[in-house]
Amino acid sequence: MIERSLKPANRPAVVVAMVLFSVAAVTYWDASRMTARATYGMDANAAAYFICLFLAVLGIGHLFAAFQALPIEAEDADWKAIGWIAVALSGLIGSIWLGAGFTLGSALLFAFTARAFGRKALIVDLVIGIVMGLVVFLLFNKLLSLALPQGPFERLF
Amino acid sequence: MDAINLLIEGFSLAIQPANLIFAAIGVFIGTAVGVLPGIGPALTVALLLPVTFKLDPGGSIIMFAGIYYGGMYGGSTTAILLNTPGESAAVVTALEGNKMARSGRGGPALATAAIGSFVAALVATFALAFLAPPLVKVAVKFAPWDYFGLMLIAFVTVSATFGSSPLRGLTSLAFGLWLGLMGLDQLTGQARLTFGVPQLLDGVEVTTLAVGLFAIGEALHVASRHLYKPEKPIPVKGSIWMTGEDWSRSWKAWLRGTVVGFPIGALPAGGAEIPTFLSYTMEKKLSRKPEEFGSGAIEGVAGPEAANNASAAGTLVPLLTLGLPTSATAAVMLAGFQQYNIQPGPLLFTQHADLVWGLVASLFIANVMLLVLNLPLVGLWVKLLRIPLPWLYGGILVFASMGTIAANPSVVELLLLSAFGVVGFLMRRYDYPVAPAVVGLILGPLADNALRRSVQMSLGDPMVFLEHPSSAIMIAVATIALIAPFVFKGLSRFQQDED
Numbered sequence: 001m002i003e004r005s006l007k008p009a010n011r012p013a014v015v016v017a018m019v020l021f022s023v024a025a026v027t028y029w030d031a032s033r034m035t036a037r038a039t040y041g042m043d044a045n046a047a048a049y050f051i052c053l054f055l056a057v058l059g060i061g062h063l064f065a066a067f068q069a070l071p072i073e074a075e076d077a078d079w080k081a082i083g084w085i086a087v088a089l090s091g092l093i094g095s096i097w098l099g100a101g102f103t104l105g106s107a108l109l110f111a112f113t114a115r116a117f118g119r120k121a122l123i124v125d126l127v128i129g130i131v132m133g134l135v136v137f138l139l140f141n142k143l144l145s146l147a148l149p150q151g152p153f154e155r156l157f
Numbered sequence: 158m159d160a161i162n163l164l165i166e167g168f169s170l171a172i173q174p175a176n177l178i179f180a181a182i183g184v185f186i187g188t189a190v191g192v193l194p195g196i197g198p199a200l201t202v203a204l205l206l207p208v209t210f211k212l213d214p215g216g217s218i219i220m221f222a223g224i225y226y227g228g229m230y231g232g233s234t235t236a237i238l239l240n241t242p243g244e245s246a247a248v249v250t251a252l253e254g255n256k257m258a259r260s261g262r263g264g265p266a267l268a269t270a271a272i273g274s275f276v277a278a279l280v281a282t283f284a285l286a287f288l289a290p291p292l293v294k295v296a297v298k299f300a301p302w303d304y305f306g307l308m309l310i311a312f313v314t315v316s317a318t319f320g321s322s323p324l325r326g327l328t329s330l331a332f333g334l335w336l337g338l339m340g341l342d343q344l345t346g347q348a349r350l351t352f353g354v355p356q357l358l359d360g361v362e363v364t365t366l367a368v369g370l371f372a373i374g375e376a377l378h379v380a381s382r383h384l385y386k387p388e389k390p391i392p393v394k395g396s397i398w399m400t401g402e403d404w405s406r407s408w409k410a411w412l413r414g415t416v417v418g419f420p421i422g423a424l425p426a427g428g429a430e431i432p433t434f435l436s437y438t439m440e441k442k443l444s445r446k447p448e449e450f451g452s453g454a455i456e457g458v459a460g461p462e463a464a465n466n467a468s469a470a471g472t473l474v475p476l477l478t479l480g481l482p483t484s485a486t487a488a489v490m491l492a493g494f495q496q497y498n499i500q501p502g503p504l505l506f507t508q509h510a511d512l513v514w515g516l517v518a519s520l521f522i523a524n525v526m527l528l529v530l531n532l533p534l535v536g537l538w539v540k541l542l543r544i545p546l547p548w549l550y551g552g553i554l555v556f557a558s559m560g561t562i563a564a565n566p567s568v569v570e571l572l573l574l575s576a577f578g579v580v581g582f583l584m585r586r587y588d589y590p591v592a593p594a595v596v597g598l599i600l601g602p603l604a605d606n607a608l609r610r611s612v613q614m615s616l617g618d619p620m621v622f623l624e625h626p627s628s629a630i631m632i633a634v635a636t637i638a639l640i641a642p643f644v645f646k647g648l649s650r651f652q653q654d655e656d
């Protein structure tokens with residue numbers, strides 16, 4: 001006998017189904033507002049409607065899977081570590097946003113990521129991050145002439 | 158022979174000193190990055206793309222060839238010494254290779270992997286050189302509907318046929334296709350799914366998606382559970398050279414692996430997992446010492462490693478002749494080509510013949526360089542494996558985000574990168590394959606174009622796909638490939654009940 005009830009472990013499949021339905025809805029809404037028309041055949045929104053349908057079918061598939069298939073097993077996660085990486089990425093994004101430059105951003109990114117993986121020596125890691133960021137900056141901006149974002153610190157070079 | 162003349166011309170381009178240096182740098186940094194745990198060839202190529210931005214197309218594509226082969230080789234080193242395969246195709250290498258390393262035979266395991274890769278890539282690159290011209294002759298006659306059929310096959314095989322569950326593979330593909338919608342439509346200029354954000358008008362960069370899913374996603378995934386599973390590389394003790402017995406057990410496995418790997422890679426049949434597993438089971442059956450399998454049998458490294466490399470070279474056949482990427486690595490390579498406004502496909506062979514043959518010749522050269530550089534440098538690669546995880550992942554994230562802002566200096570791009578990282582993490586956590594999303598993003602818009610061009614040419618008649626036998630057959634193949642796993646799934650469930 002297969003027990004047809006929603007087990008807690010099957011919740012991810014239901015969540016995925018809900019996400020798929022909402023993305024399909026957004027896609028449908030976006031496609032319905034498209035105005036460009038092709039002379040012959042299909043318009044630009046044909047593919048959008050198709051993908052919308054595809055997403056909806058997959059959503060239904062996930063709903064079925066949630067009640068039938070074996071639950072998707074997930075290991076315990078260390079959410080604190082995830083949080084530190086989020087801080088690390090926000091550090092980079094923030095420093096680019098505020099025009100503080102690539103070196104500071106990458107130093108924050110490096111040090112907080114290292115923190116996520118269990119390092120406690122934040123100051124040392126920040127220094128390593130600054131040196132690394134600077135080397136990368138000089139290499140790319142001077143040698144390969146790519147434009148990494150500059151802040152007050154980078155303009156000294 | 159036509160191909161030989163063209164190849165000789167290619168070599169005359171590739172052996173120019175500057176290009177040789179590009180190839181050497183590519184091989185070196187490709188291996189160095191590929192060796193790092195958790196970084197497979199696709200991510201290696203994506204991370205190192207910005208390095209080649211400002212070179213001339215010839216030089217950068219040659220460097221690319223080196224990075225590609227270097228990344229492949231580096232991945233097998235990690236699999237053998239650390240038991241963390243950077244990609245699914247290296248899983249089998251880790252199986253026996255890691256056991257060999259644990260019993261003090263890490264040297265011969267690395268050697269048979271390196272020489273096997275060399276032999277396989279050599280044979281497969283020759284096959285590519287001879288197979289490509291006739292294929293191009295066929296491919297130039299392809300109409301949009303044929304391309305559409307071909308892409309359907311690629312979609313299905315990449316996502317549905319071989320993954321752990323077709324539903325998850327297709328969901329990953331749908332995510333990529335959905336992202337492919339974003340931006341200005343190429344045919345009408347209609348903005349799709351841009352939500353009024355001007356930075357989205359250009360669409361989503363394949364490299365941003367690949368780096369987000371692979372690098373940031375992997376970092377989050379490892380961070381979320383690193384406390385429970387610390388890993389250390391196994392030191393390489395004793396001779397790195399293979400004994401006479403090792404040679405006699407390896408060489409047939411290399412050749413068999415190549416024969417299995419190349420055709421599967423060359424058909425748009427997706428994935429190097431199949432040939433590596435096939436080769437593994439084949440070697441196990443044919444081995445003189447089958448009892449060693451499971452505790453470190455050298456054939457179990459030699460065969461799958463050759464199969465992996467042969468199939469990787471095989472994926473270059475559809476990529477170069479049809480512009481059809483059938484693996485995540487190939488998708489990232491295609492994105493790299495597009496950066497120089499080079500569109501792989503049959504026209505590439507007529508418009509940029511020198512480039513294509515220079516690339517093929519560089520693959521040979523990169524292959525030789527790998528063999529010469531890597532065995533003596535094993536010590537260096539092992540040192541790279543010792544970088545503490547916190548610094549390693551800190552460095553990976555810095556390089557990942559650097560590549561993204563170097564290509565497109567905007568906060569929106571970084572936010573996209575982070576968002577893809579979160580999605581990549583969740584996909585890993587709940588066992589969704591990542592590669593179909595990357596392939597979907599790059600092939601989606603191409604399939605959309607092919608579809609609408611076909612319907613335009615038929616003046617709006619959708620039957621155009623079924624009226625031409627070639628496209629009708631391809632659509633039928635795609636449909637069968639889509640439905641087959643669901644049928645087999647029922648069968649396998651039935652078999653499970655019997656056990």
